[in-house]
Amino acid sequence: MAIPKVFGTETEYGIAAVGAPDFNPVLSSSLLISTYAGSLRRIRWDYEQESPLRDARGFEPVPAREGTDEDLGLANVILPNGARYYVDHAHPEYSTPECIAPRQLVVHDKAGERILERSLNEVARSMPSAPQLSIYKNNSDGKGNSYGTHENYLVDRATPFGDIVRDLTPFFVSRIVYTGAGKVGAEAPWDDRGRSLYQLTQRADFFETEVGLETTLKRPIINTRDEPHADPERYRRLHVIVGDANLCEVSTFLKIGTTAIVLKMIEDRFLPDLSIVNPVQALHEISRDLTCTHEIALADGRRVNPVQLQWEYLEHARKYVEREDDTPENREVLERWEMVLGALETDPSSLHRQLDWVAKHRLLHAYRDRDGLEWNDSKLRAIDLQYHDVRRDRGLYYRLEAAGNVERLTTDEEVDAAVMEPPLDTRAYFRGRCISKYPDSIAAASWDSLIVDTGADALQRIPMREPLRGTKAHVDALLASSDDAASLVSKLQD
Amino acid sequence: MPQEQEQKKVQRKGGGSDETDADAGQVQSSSKAAELKEEMDDILDEIDSVLEENAEEFVKSYVQKGGE
Numbered sequence: 001m002a003i004p005k006v007f008g009t010e011t012e013y014g015i016a017a018v019g020a021p022d023f024n025p026v027l028s029s030s031l032l033i034s035t036y037a038g039s040l041r042r043i044r045w046d047y048e049q050e051s052p053l054r055d056a057r058g059f060e061p062v063p064a065r066e067g068t069d070e071d072l073g074l075a076n077v078i079l080p081n082g083a084r085y086y087v088d089h090a091h092p093e094y095s096t097p098e099c100i101a102p103r104q105l106v107v108h109d110k111a112g113e114r115i116l117e118r119s120l121n122e123v124a125r126s127m128p129s130a131p132q133l134s135i136y137k138n139n140s141d142g143k144g145n146s147y148g149t150h151e152n153y154l155v156d157r158a159t160p161f162g163d164i165v166r167d168l169t170p171f172f173v174s175r176i177v178y179t180g181a182g183k184v185g186a187e188a189p190w191d192d193r194g195r196s197l198y199q200l201t202q203r204a205d206f207f208e209t210e211v212g213l214e215t216t217l218k219r220p221i222i223n224t225r226d227e228p229h230a231d232p233e234r235y236r237r238l239h240v241i242v243g244d245a246n247l248c249e250v251s252t253f254l255k256i257g258t259t260a261i262v263l264k265m266i267e268d269r270f271l272p273d274l275s276i277v278n279p280v281q282a283l284h285e286i287s288r289d290l291t292c293t294h295e296i297a298l299a300d301g302r303r304v305n306p307v308q309l310q311w312e313y314l315e316h317a318r319k320y321v322e323r324e325d326d327t328p329e330n331r332e333v334l335e336r337w338e339m340v341l342g343a344l345e346t347d348p349s350s351l352h353r354q355l356d357w358v359a360k361h362r363l364l365h366a367y368r369d370r371d372g373l374e375w376n377d378s379k380l381r382a383i384d385l386q387y388h389d390v391r392r393d394r395g396l397y398y399r400l401e402a403a404g405n406v407e408r409l410t411t412d413e414e415v416d417a418a419v420m421e422p423p424l425d426t427r428a429y430f431r432g433r434c435i436s437k438y439p440d441s442i443a444a445a446s447w448d449s450l451i452v453d454t455g456a457d458a459l460q461r462i463p464m465r466e467p468l469r470g471t472k473a474h475v476d477a478l479l480a481s482s483d484d485a486a487s488l489v490s491k492l493q494d
Numbered sequence: 495m496p497q498e499q500e501q502k503k504v505q506r507k508g509g510g511s512d513e514t515d516a517d518a519g520q521v522q523s524s525s526k527a528a529e530l531k532e533e534m535d536d537i538l539d540e541i542d543s544v545l546e547e548n549a550e551e552f553v554k555s556y557v558q559k560g561g562e
Binding site for chain 1: 533534535536537538540541544545546549550552553554555556557558559560561562
């Protein structure tokens with residue numbers, strides 16, 4: 001029986017200072033985050049590695065730390081909404097709190113955009129003479145450098161990894177017809193057309209192998225990183241690196257919602273073998289076909305286009321949901337999935353309110369028509385970049401949204417609330433609420449622990465190995481009756 | 495198979511309440527195309543007003559270090 005799907009996204013944002021090309025992206029990212037976090041930046045990230053000791057129930061004393069090396073490090077904070085906001089390489093990265101419903105994830109993914117935007121505003125306000133920074137939710141600089149938007153899904157440790165590779169690869173290769181964020185240009189070394197084409201995805205060109213551990217070179221369609229951030233005996237955290245950063249809410253919703261259902265079908269061995277003969281090549285070819293009709297060879301001898309392959313997954317998902325997992329959330333995923341596939345079959349351009357690659361292509365196409373531009377004109381590449389600007393007065397996605405040209409699944413009020421409020425039904429609730437309620441007593445935190453300074457000799461670690469423990473229903477009474485962290489810890493120890 | 499699915503889609507649309515469902519897949523008529531062009535012109539005018547002033551410089555200076 002498939003386990004519930006807990007998921008989240010991690011987005012590395014592009015950072016630039018227009019007119020100040022020699023700015024330092026690492027320090028600027030750190031500045032953005034620490035300015036936004038304010039006093040919360042004092043709370044450390046708990047890097048404690050998984051260890052057999054941590055399988056023990058209850059509490060473990062944490063040895064006192066010496067030195068202040070971490071104080072010199074780059075910003076790495078845990079926010080009251082349960083999210084992590086930190087510097088990764090030369091980018092600000094936002095990891096959403098754990099969610100259990102696709103719509104909820106869309107809200108929290110959007111809250112990340114708002115947090116980056118607020119960070120920019122804070123820095124501009126507090127340092128008016130510094131160069132103005134800008135932030136882009138995209139995955140490529142158009143010059144061969146890519147940065148990731150990763151998805152994470154809780155999966156059953158008992159499911160053989162080979163099953164995941166077999167059944168998920170054809171899905172990932174074909175889902176780009178609705179998850180692609182669109183890009184002007186080619187960045188694969190074998191494609192010498194430069195900027196003179198448009199493709200479905202930001203990322204396809206950077207993928208060179210089918211399975212592997214790497215994320216920065218020879219990127220694999222299926223990433224094998226195994227850091228469960230939860231009980232490793234029971235769970236895997238599937239770390240998905242093949243997706244694009246989406247601004248369209250429908251794209252994000254479908255990306256997460258369909259993948260979660262497919263993973264459940266894999267856990268329940270519900271899918272036939274739909275293996276693609278050469279998945280890496282298929283990914284590159286599908287990304288270059290704006291009609292979504294390019295046929296690829298399956299191992300069973302058939303040739304299908306990506307939309308047909310997605311229909312097959314949808315047909316199985318429909319049966320699966322009806323028999324095993326009939327929830328309103330899943331029904332909404334199926335309905336939207338079906339709507340999008342139907343439209344991709346008849347006229348992909350009709351999806352300009354739902355999908356990033358279509359919305360952006362429509363803009364570029366209109367610009368080319370009006371100004372008589374070639375695809376390799378800098379203006380088109382500039383429009384591509386600026387589509388992803390998170391500032392609502394500058395980002396072209398946001399200008400489209402303001403004019404009512406994209407479909408929303410969330411409201412501004414929900415997104416604003418998610419900037420501060422954790423999801424109610426995962427352990428992110430406990431993490432976020434503790435950060436809000438006892439900020440001075442939390443010494444460190446991570447996805448699966450909180451380290452509390454109660455004033456006693458040793459710090460106390462509260463393990464959180466179960467992603468679905470620590471929900472509002474579990475801990476609200478406990479938090480309400482604990483005026484301080486010492487009281488919380490003492491109640492947990494009873 | 496796509497035809498079967500097409501039919502299901504059409505049937506389901508009857509009970510659908512989401513207006514975007516109904517819009518999807520319709521072939522655009524020429525009057526609708528003119529309307530869309532007008533709408534698009536408005537969007538382009540607005541984008542002109544927020545676009546980075548020097549597109550070439552902007553594109554050239556947008557260099558990211560790899561991540562992940």
